[in-house]
Amino acid sequence: MLRPPRSGASRTVHARFSVREAPGVTVGAPGPLPYGVDGVARRTAQRALSEAGRGYLGGHVELRAPRGLAPRVLRRAIDRAVALAVxxxxxxxxxxTRIRLRT
Structure with missing residues (x-):
């Protein structure tokens, strides 16, 4: 169970993308991610690469996100942050990229 964030805590999702020549996208984070978030980040990065005509490339997404958010809010923010980072x-x-959450 995720604990709610401290008052005054950062409510920002950070995403960093690095390109690799090998196809496929990996996702990393300093701690455990909520269920399904890594899949959202991976699919978003692959979609952004394909839409840019670079579907043959791959890369690595590094994520940082606050805990205690609703899964839907977190998935939307990660989707936007990863697409912008790519x-x-x-x-x-x-x-x-940094996406500030409005919750």
Whole structure:
């Protein structure tokens, strides 16, 4: 069971993407992720690469997210953060994105 966040705690999802030449996307996090979140991040990264015409590439997504959020809110934020991180990496911008949660 996830504990609710401390008052004043960060309510931001961080995503960082690094490109690899080998196909396939891996997901990592400093701690355990809620059920299904790694699959959402993996599918989002693969979809973003395919839509950019780079479906033959792969990469690694590093996630950081606060605990105690509703799964739906967390999945939506991770979906947006990963898509932006992949797009930023492919455009040559810094590969880290932050999505502030409004809950």
């Amino acid at each position: 797009a930023a990496t492919l455009h040559g911008a810094p590969p880290t």
